[in-house]
Amino acid sequence: MAYNVMIIDDSKSMRHVIKKVLKISGLEIGEIIEAGNGQEALDQLQDHWVDIILSDMHMPVMDGMEFLRRLGTHADFHDVPVVLVTTERNEERLAQAMALGARAYLSKPFQPEEFRSLVLKLLGVENGWELAQSDEGCDF
């Protein structure tokens, strides 16, 4: 099964890094949809199905918190797991984000293996390395 992933981050570089980590994760990746902020993400969701959302918190236009609020009332996507990939360390704000529906968070900078484990766990994939062979190798 190929998983569609949405990456929301105002940094193009960070989106690139996350895509690269996903590609070497061993997980079969379908479509990767990118958005620079929460509003762009909501717009994109009108035309795409996604299995997991990886989102930054601090973004211009619409930040991760507001995105979570809006997603929580979305008819089709309120159950899609959201992982926050963020520099936010304030536990109160992170708890608020979890209360709004985020399933987990990962602090930047992150280790690729840490990222991979979290994504596989949330997708319910037990052993990602056996699912698919990456032809890019593990040169991250």
Added chain:
Amino acid sequence: MRAAISEVLETMYFTDVVFQQKGLEEPFPGWETVIEVRSADESATVRLKVIFGETYARELTGNMLGLDPEGLQEEDVRDAMQELANMVAGSCVVLLGPEKWRLGLPRADRALVVPPVANSSVAMWASGTFAGWASCQRV
């Protein structure tokens, strides 16, 4: 700040620098990235400045993206420098007390960079070559 810079460089940019008090003291072409961290009650601001020479900034960006530094656009370098400062500031906030401080948005500018004069400034060297400056100051 030094530990935060090293952690970010090692984890996301696959390199590291050595910190020294002395560095290039005349202006040099490079990237200056500034990010402010404000106290939750808005009574205090800390400004973190990360400066890298042009060549080293390109090298870091190339490392992060897995691309040839020569083929990078200016916007690629700007974005990578901003993200670097964002992550360094995020790690520094942990030391300051994350419940009391909020991160601002980083801004990177390519310029003839004037070395910082703050007492807290520290020079960064990579493989024996001057790489840049970093400073953290209450404003």
